[in-house]
Amino acid sequence: MAIKKTGIRAQQADQTRARILQAAVKVFARDGYSGGRVDSISKVAESNDRMLYYYFGSKEQLFTCVLEHIYEQFNQAEGKLKLDLAAPAQALRELVAFIWNYYVKHPEFVAILSIENLHQGKHARQSSEMRRLSGEAVGVLRPIIEAGQAQGVFRQDIDLKHVYLMIASLCYFYNSNRHTLSSFLGEDLSNEGQQQDWLAFISDLVLRGVMPDSVSAEGFIN
Amino acid sequence: MAIKKTGIRAQQADQTRARILQAAVKVFARDGYSGGRVDSISKVAESNDRMLYYYFGSKEQLFTCVLEHIYEQFNQAEGKLKLDLAAPAQALRELVAFIWNYYVKHPEFVAILSIENLHQGKHARQSSEMRRLSGEAVGVLRPIIEAGQAQGVFRQDIDLKHVYLMIASLCYFYNSNRHTLSSFLGEDLSNEGQQQDWLAFISDLVLRGVMPDSVSAEGFIN
Amino acid sequence: MAIKKTGIRAQQADQTRARILQAAVKVFARDGYSGGRVDSISKVAESNDRMLYYYFGSKEQLFTCVLEHIYEQFNQAEGKLKLDLAAPAQALRELVAFIWNYYVKHPEFVAILSIENLHQGKHARQSSEMRRLSGEAVGVLRPIIEAGQAQGVFRQDIDLKHVYLMIASLCYFYNSNRHTLSSFLGEDLSNEGQQQDWLAFISDLVLRGVMPDSVSAEGFIN
Amino acid sequence: MAIKKTGIRAQQADQTRARILQAAVKVFARDGYSGGRVDSISKVAESNDRMLYYYFGSKEQLFTCVLEHIYEQFNQAEGKLKLDLAAPAQALRELVAFIWNYYVKHPEFVAILSIENLHQGKHARQSSEMRRLSGEAVGVLRPIIEAGQAQGVFRQDIDLKHVYLMIASLCYFYNSNRHTLSSFLGEDLSNEGQQQDWLAFISDLVLRGVMPDSVSAEGFIN
DNA sequence: AATGAATGAGGGTTCATTCAT
């Protein structure tokens, strides 16, 4: 990896690998792990079964790579966020919006994470790459909270982990379970208006969650 | 179903059916839909493949029955809740606690719902029984909120659906994604202390979510 | 096994099992263990792959059954031998002739044994049935030798195992290696005349091997 | 081959070829022809699949080369034997001991020959090199027998081919089938004591096989 | 009501081999 490959063949090889990986993301997200057929993946990738084993060893290892891949992509996107720590509440709102939008626009990210959890997180547990990637789950969140606390606009007794879970819950569940929810609630949660409303709601809610009791969420921001 | 069966043979038959259904809940929750083998189910049920087809027709129909079954169970449990509408905040806290505890104690409920969503809710959509069962998703929640609004302790501009989603999100996600979350956060979310902390946090948060801005959550309740 | 199966279905089932077993003998003998395709076997048996697994569990277990089967057949045939212990030399000649003829007429027996040895006898070692069947490898030979010793026509210092190995070697190798031998010796060992000559030779040789030094083999018999 | 290659590149090439050949001997002997994977061979040879095809064309041709190779090695070893034709019985004993020891020390030779016979000797038949190498299968044996006959210590009516087969049978079978034999006889034939006893036994037996009836085997030699 | 026997299609995986550089 350190040494850059050159030559047309090597480049094509990288492309083949990449195509298979992307196809796997798509197929696993659509059909689950067991349901995701090796054959389907290689067809979507316009390659053949054998190459999948050539590059990834097995279906299981491929899934692990998929997991690493989607997480890396998420991390990259998150890394590009430019948040103004001088305005912690605003920064927090923007982070919530980012996460929400990422989940909405990347249903495969949500699906793959759900699949992995149905498998008790066994792939994530076995992957050292995953441990590296997840090292700073709260990495972006932490400075915001600390800045808010320093300014006195956030409560001092906040558990960072709780804030993280709160945001993730509110963004994830709506998307991961939108099908049964739409059935049960009798409303199409995929509708954009609904989505906007929900984002507004959780955005406020998160702020309420971190702010001192006497301070109004809306009031403060404006 | 409506007509009660009698006789030993009929009872045995019902027992066989019930054993298969419970085995299916267990196996699907553990292995997913594709991964859940008809064979495994009949073995766990101490029956044989053929009976599964005899009673349920197909794997797919069996899964639909499983879905209906777990939802019916949840509804029954929820129906037993005795909430004091005279104290809406307290009632809301109790509802949150109930849902949280139900998810914690019935991981198969959470798993099966996740599976169904990975399948785009197709079984739920096709089942009229499901539509009936889900008819009143917000049925328990509605009177609480209305009572709170009548008393002036809850905001008037609350969207019932948002409250429902908020509670469900905060209870569900922690459980459904606890494996990857434990990895990422570096803490075991299955730990009981962690669970208690989280319940306390979301319990407050939900109240903050429904109360007028100037009223403190803790303050009001106590 | 103890309870005799009845009914047409059960009989057909036994036949199916038997057909697969016989086909397996044939195919393994022809193509070796790795070379013997599950598919070929089920085709020869006029059945299908699935039944092979239904009855035998795996290719490996099927091979073990084949091993047991051919050995059982051999034992049965050997058991039918009626040897006159009053004439030990003659009895020994008849035993040699029987073994020789069995190997000639059952090349699959020879082949399967060779295959098993190329696999270091792992199937035989793991099969309790094989241990039972092989329990009396020298069972038929022993009384002959003891009778000969009692009559003073066989040497007293004979190692039963050596006699067994001598006979088996001389009968087996000619058949097991006839292809390369035919090439190397420039003569077709499958030719019946050659076979007769060899049988006569080894028949004498075996007698020479067990008789006291001063007694001529041919002389004594005639 | 006739023209000696020179230069470092050429030498390396020869070494690669030799490594592959030796690896093939090892792998085929261990796993059989079908079971012997091209991949395993190239790995053992610390080379790669492609080189195997570069040097040998195909798996089948490689096996043929293996066959030729092991036979050549045997011939070379046999050629180094210095036998005293003035003492034919002693010479015959030494030849038996040589063959026995060669088989014991070269189980791969025995294995590969067995494999080739399971394949009906097709590779040997197609190889002109094999025909050349096997040209004088009885080449070493013939002068011994003729010398013995001339001295009157061996029978006149001996079939050279029978003597060859007798020796080969008695040496080969014990080794080729030692796994099942050990199982069946309940004794470990790989044990050195057992081997020595057997060599003594067959050594005497072979002499008995070639000597006139009235002459004792042991008596004569000593 | 219950169950052994049977099946075709397809599961993940590996095979020997060839291409292109």
Place this chain on the structure above:
DNA sequence: TATGAATGAACCCTCATTCAT
């Protein structure tokens, strides 16, 4: 000379399902 990339066919085996009793 040497090697990564690629392939189609076939491997052993298991799937959900149905038949016949």
